[in-house]
Amino acid sequence: MRLFLKGRLRHVMSERESALLDSLVERVERVPDGTCILERGVVARQSTMLIDGFISRVINDSGNRNIVGLQVPGDFVDLHAFALKRLDHDIVTVGPSLVAYVPHAKLAEIVAQEPHLTRLLWFSTLLDAAIHREWIVKLEQLRAGERLAHIVAELWHRLNFVGLADPHGFNMPLLQTHLANACGTTAVHINRVIKSLRQKELLELNRGRVTIPDRAALEAYAHFRPDYLYGEGSLFLDFETDSTNP
Amino acid sequence: MRLFLKGRLRHVMSERESALLDSLVERVERVPDGTCILERGVVARQSTMLIDGFISRVINDSGNRNIVGLQVPGDFVDLHAFALKRLDHDIVTVGPSLVAYVPHAKLAEIVAQEPHLTRLLWFSTLLDAAIHREWIVKLEQLRAGERLAHIVAELWHRLNFVGLADPHGFNMPLLQTHLANACGTTAVHINRVIKSLRQKELLELNRGRVTIPDRAALEAYAHFRPDYLYGEGSLFLDFETDSTNP
DNA sequence: CGTTCCCTTGAGTAGTTTCAATACTTGTGG
DNA sequence: CCACAAGTATTGAAACTACTCAAGGGAACG
Numbered sequence: 278m279r280l281f282l283k284g285r286l287r288h289v290m291s292e293r294e295s296a297l298l299d300s301l302v303e304r305v306e307r308v309p310d311g312t313c314i315l316e317r318g319v320v321a322r323q324s325t326m327l328i329d330g331f332i333s334r335v336i337n338d339s340g341n342r343n344i345v346g347l348q349v350p351g352d353f354v355d356l357h358a359f360a361l362k363r364l365d366h367d368i369v370t371v372g373p374s375l376v377a378y379v380p381h382a383k384l385a386e387i388v389a390q391e392p393h394l395t396r397l398l399w400f401s402t403l404l405d406a407a408i409h410r411e412w413i414v415k416l417e418q419l420r421a422g423e424r425l426a427h428i429v430a431e432l433w434h435r436l437n438f439v440g441l442a443d444p445h446g447f448n449m450p451l452l453q454t455h456l457a458n459a460c461g462t463t464a465v466h467i468n469r470v471i472k473s474l475r476q477k478e479l480l481e482l483n484r485g486r487v488t489i490p491d492r493a494a495l496e497a498y499a500h501f502r503p504d505y506l507y508g509e510g511s512l513f514l515d516f517e518t519d520s521t522n523p
Numbered sequence: 524m525r526l527f528l529k530g531r532l533r534h535v536m537s538e539r540e541s542a543l544l545d546s547l548v549e550r551v552e553r554v555p556d557g558t559c560i561l562e563r564g565v566v567a568r569q570s571t572m573l574i575d576g577f578i579s580r581v582i583n584d585s586g587n588r589n590i591v592g593l594q595v596p597g598d599f600v601d602l603h604a605f606a607l608k609r610l611d612h613d614i615v616t617v618g619p620s621l622v623a624y625v626p627h628a629k630l631a632e633i634v635a636q637e638p639h640l641t642r643l644l645w646f647s648t649l650l651d652a653a654i655h656r657e658w659i660v661k662l663e664q665l666r667a668g669e670r671l672a673h674i675v676a677e678l679w680h681r682l683n684f685v686g687l688a689d690p691h692g693f694n695m696p697l698l699q700t701h702l703a704n705a706c707g708t709t710a711v712h713i714n715r716v717i718k719s720l721r722q723k724e725l726l727e728l729n730r731g732r733v734t735i736p737d738r739a740a741l742e743a744y745a746h747f748r749p750d751y752l753y754g755e756g757s758l759f760l761d762f763e764t765d766s767t768n769p
Numbered sequence: 770c771g772t773t774c775c776c777t778t779g780a781g782t783a784g785t786t787t788c789a790a791t792a793c794t795t796g797t798g799g
Numbered sequence: 800c801c802a803c804a805a806g807t808a809t810t811g812a813a814a815c816t817a818c819t820c821a822a823g824g825g826a827a828c829g
Contacts, residue, residue: 318750318757336660339746345659357652360645362760365653365751388642392635399606399645402652406603407611409655413591414582416662417707420784453808461663466785468809484794500584504564505611511564514608666816699776712817714777730826 280351330374526597576620
């Protein structure tokens with residue numbers, strides 16, 4: 278789990294805690310594209326850490342497939358399921374992926390015996406909630422082109438935390454259909470929007486590769502501010518200075 | 524805190540735990556309409572339980588005021604701030620409200636000594652995340668009228684959990700501006716939408732009162748399914764049957 | 770009894786969807 | 800190796816939804 282919270286609160290995790298986390302993994306598995314790892318409403322007995330690949334959070338509603346979140350390597354994807362037990366959404370791979378499973382029984386021991394680590398785990402689930410909120414802002418306020426740019430900007434930063442982005446882009450298995458589902462538009466319209474962003478030289482998108490000629494320009498266009506990702510920025514917390522830190 | 528998780532997991536809280544929660548409250552305060560209780564980026568040393576009134580989660584971006592969540596009595600509004608320390612959004616009252624404050628130092632003791640209660644608190648923050656996800660679906664998929672109907676349906680259910688809804692509506696201090704900000708449209712457009720819903724006899728909205736002539740019809744129109752609120756439904760968890768329950 | 774805030778309506782414009790049709794890619798079997 | 804099928808990407812035109820700008824009406828409060 279070397280990528281977990283990397284670039285966020287990783288520095289406040291002791292070597293012992295880090296090793297403890299690693300020891301929770303019961304099984305590592307390679308899963309093909311489009312696999313539903315955990316289905317809405319099914320009681321979960323384990324949670325999933327994404328090691329390699331992409332995962333989408335999907336809510337199906339009257340035939341429509343809505344993507345309500347995306348996860349990148351290092352994300353403890355369905356840790357939520359430890360507290361919720363049944364998820365409200367499906368966890369689906371995008372592209373072939375590598376995942377590790379952690380049994381809930383072991384997490385329960387952590388909660389009982391490791392308050393500091395528990396709080397880090399809690400933090401990581403709330404990080405997802407903060408990202409949800411920014412998606413809400415994005416959907417409430419931005420037009421399709423800006424939404425797409427926002428998602429790309431967000432993914433770049435999250436991949437950069439875990440060392441998987443390069444200065445001019447990143448690899449990404451999402452199809453135009455996925456992007457449309459995540460932006461709340463149709464595949465036809467997202468296609469026109471991609472064309473327009475390409476012409477504006479903000480974005481290039483093909484064959485699993487995103488190219489960003491000028492990241493500052495893209496982020497300005499998307500009204501993107503990275504604070505909500507809780508990396509180094511105005512919301513970053515130096516845990517040591519927190520008096521209530523258990 | 525008698526309303527906390529009522530209708531959700533309240534039944535798995537022991538009398539002792541319930542009393543323990545009550546003992547955490549340091550101060551109860553009456554706050555006027557539009558008060559910012561906790562501001563984005565400010566280090567929080569306490570969290571807020573909403574006892575009476577409404578609270579909105581607000582993210583300001585380039586002059587626009589986006590409502591990314593609404594809270595009703597019984598909600599442990601900014602419990603998130605215990606783990607996140609600095610919130611990514613503002614916590615703002617809508618209408619005069621009554622709130623109770625819980626110091627984080629006391630919460631840290633709970634996390635260190637009460638694994639079961641800790642998990643309930645964690646659960647309650649993830650409930651907010653589940654609501655965020657449904658808002659994302661709503662914004663991705665529905666048109667303005669359906670979005671508004673969806674918010675009203677959600678509020679009815681959440682108020683009903685804590686005994687504040689009646690069969691044909693509920694009291695609500697939100698103005699048309701607030702509803703527009705929560706639906707991602709303009710105040711002008713939300714006004715037309717309200718008019719249209721009124722004509723369809725799905726909704727009546729005036730002077731702090733929402734009237735719902737036919738709730739089933741409203742929910743059908745909004746494509747509303749209440750499961751994600753984790754009341755009694757397909758996602759409801761009977762905690763006793765959970766083997767990892769600490 | 771006027772000011773202020775909130776609600777309501779109209780007309781023109783911009784953004785998005787829908788339906789329909791056409792290309793490009795990739796993988797598979799002959 | 801080519802032919803074909805299936806999935807993905809692209810483009811056009813018409814209809815619809817929502818936004819903007821602008822102006823007027825109503826209720827509440829001092």
